Amino acid sequence: MSSTEVIPKGATPDTASTLEQRLKAWKHMVGRLEEYLEQHESLYKTMGKEYEKVGKKIEDPLKESEMFTQTAGGICSLFENMRTNTSTLAASHQETAKNIKSGVIPQLERLHTEIKAKAKELNHGATKGTKAVTKSRESTQKHIDQLAKNVGRFDSAGGAGAKLTDPMEDPYIVKRRVLNKLHTQVGEENAQRQDLLAVQTGFQAFEAHVIQTVQGALNAFYQAVGAQAERTKGLYGNIISTATRVPLDIEWNAFVQKYEDVLINPVTPNRDVVSITFPNQHHGSTKPQIEGSLQRKGKILGRYNTAYYVLTLSKYLHEFENADVTMKDPEPQLSLYLPECKIGALTAAPDAKFTLSGKDANKNQKLTREHDFVFKASTHEEAAMWWDAISKASGIRTAELPAPTRENSLATAPPPYKEKEKLKLDTQANTKEADTVAGGSVVQSPVAQTPVAPEK
Missing domain, CATH: 1.20.1270.60 (Arfaptin homology (AH) domain/BAR domain)
Known part of the structure; x- marks a missing residue:
């Protein structure tokens, strides 16, 4: 202002x-x-x-x-x-x-x-x-x-x-x-x-x-x-x-102490099948009459393949891939009901073969044909044990011998000058075998041996 x-x-x-x-x-x-x-x-x-x-x-x-x-x-x-x-x-x-x-x-x-x-x-x-x-x-x-x-x-x-x-x-x-x-x-x-x-x-x-x-x-x-x-x-x-x-x-620690009765004790050893018992574990029907490895001739190529075989008191011959029941399927690959099979003669030593004819019991019997199964053991004595045990359970025994393989045929082929004589002898032998089969008589293999008696 x-x-x-x-x-x-x-x-x-x-x-x-x-x-x-x-x-x-x-x-x-x-x-x-x-x-x-x-x-x-x-x-x-x-x-x-x-x-x-x-x-x-x-x-x-x-x-x-x-x-x-x-x-x-x-x-x-x-x-x-x-x-x-x-x-x-x-x-x-x-x-x-x-x-x-x-x-x-x-x-x-x-x-x-x-x-x-x-x-x-x-x-x-x-x-x-x-x-x-x-x-x-x-x-x-x-x-x-x-x-x-x-x-x-x-x-x-x-x-x-x-x-x-x-x-x-x-x-x-x-x-x-x-x-x-x-x-x-x-x-x-x-x-x-x-x-x-x-x-x-x-x-x-x-x-x-x-x-x-x-x-x-x-x-x-x-x-x-x-x-x-x-x-x-x-x-x-x-x-x-x-x-x-x-x-x-x-x-x-508290959990283990509280539930020690239901928890696994780490000190307790693992269970062993050998120490486990179960009903009928030792029943006679569960024990084989004879078991071991045999070779069976293939159907297509004719080669012999090794498998594990068991002859039971139920008169079945079962074939398994091997004897191990833990690593492989325990079901048999082949089952032959021996009373419905016929067994041929055992080949002469040192050969160890025999033929068993029948149907695979695991397959449909109406659709399955009878087949000749040729078996071979590692020794003639072993083959004799198998042949004797199987022949006792088989329905029929024949004198039929397994057909020789190609290798055996070549190795035993007669000289050319004996071809006619061999053919004559073979014809006589075939005629005799046919008469034997036709007559219904059962021929015991000259080299068959009695198998070890099954454990009771």
């Missing part, structure tokens, strides 16, 4: 309005901080409820709890520790929410009230001072206007010496009134200025108080949430510490 102007022209800086806006800004800042802390209070309250939900997940005992040791230091103890600490976490978060609501937010609420009171005080004082100044200025302006009229009359009346009808209209008198009013106006303006200056000066201290209160509230907030953070860390640390202290073998 210019000191030469009676009444300032244009917009005058409004100190009171500016200070009022300042207080409004502080008020809104405090309100925003209150909302921030209230949201934290709600957050911790919600976290407390959420931790209660977490606790319910482990509230009930473990399923199959009987599988775990109930002694201290085991898994059940760990879960009990987790339940306790989780319950404490829920309660402590609820407590933190209460501390924020009762110990932090009220500080800002009181500060908010102080700012509003300060604004109200400023508004009341400024309004009162402004009214007094405005009234004083209007009175001064009124007398200035009156002075202008009187000066105009004075000039129009001829200037000095002109008689005025009213001495109170003397410009001098009016000027004195203007100066009087101006003194009053300036006094009011200066009084208002001093009042606003005092308020303005007090704002610095008040704002320091505002900031100090905010700092105190945030420090109290930090103490509350910091303490909660430390509690949370400590409770989780206790869970981890308890879990770490669980011995790695405590559960297994």
Whole structure:
């Protein structure tokens, strides 16, 4: 405001309005901080409820709890520790929410009230001072206007010496009134200025108080949430510490001790088939009359293949791939029911062959044709044992000899000059064999030997 102007022209800086806006800004800042802390209070309250939900997940005992040791230091103890600490976490978060609501937010609420009171005080004082100044200025302006009229009359009346009808209209008198009013106006303006200056000066201290209160509230907030953070860390640390202290073998050792009657004892040796007994294990029908390896002539290529054969008391001759009952299929590859088979004669030493004719009992008997099975043993004596045992169980015995192999035929082929004599002898022999078969008589092989009597 210019000191030469009676009444300032244009917009005058409004100190009171500016200070009022300042207080409004502080008020809104405090309100925003209150909302921030209230949201934290709600957050911790919600976290407390959420931790209660977490606790319910482990509230009930473990399923199959009987599988775990109930002694201290085991898994059940760990879960009990987790339940306790989780319950404490829920309660402590609820407590933190209460501390924020009762110990932090009220500080800002009181500060908010102080700012509003300060604004109200400023508004009341400024309004009162402004009214007094405005009234004083209007009175001064009124007398200035009156002075202008009187000066105009004075000039129009001829200037000095002109008689005025009213001495109170003397410009001098009016000027004195203007100066009087101006003194009053300036006094009011200066009084208002001093009042606003005092308020303005007090704002610095008040704002320091505002900031100090905010700092105190945030420090109290930090103490509350910091303490909660430390509690949370400590409770989780206790869970981890308890879990770490669980011995790695405590559960297994307790389990083995509890169920030792059903668990496998590692000291107990493995079972051996030799030591196992079962009903009819030693019944006579389960023992072979004779068993061992023989060679059987193939149907297609005519080669001899070695297999394992067993003659049973049921009068079956079974063929297996080998004698091992653990590694191979125990079912026979060939089964001949001897009472329905006929056996030929045993070849002369050192040869060790004989023929057994019959059907494979494992196949459909209506669709299976009779086949001549030629067997060969490693020695003539062994062949004689097999021939004698099989011939006793066979339905028919014949004098038929196995046909010679190609190799044997070439090795024993007669000289050319004896071809006719050999042919004659073969014809006679065939005729004699045919007569024997036709007559139904059974011919015992001249080299057959009685097999070892079966074990009873």
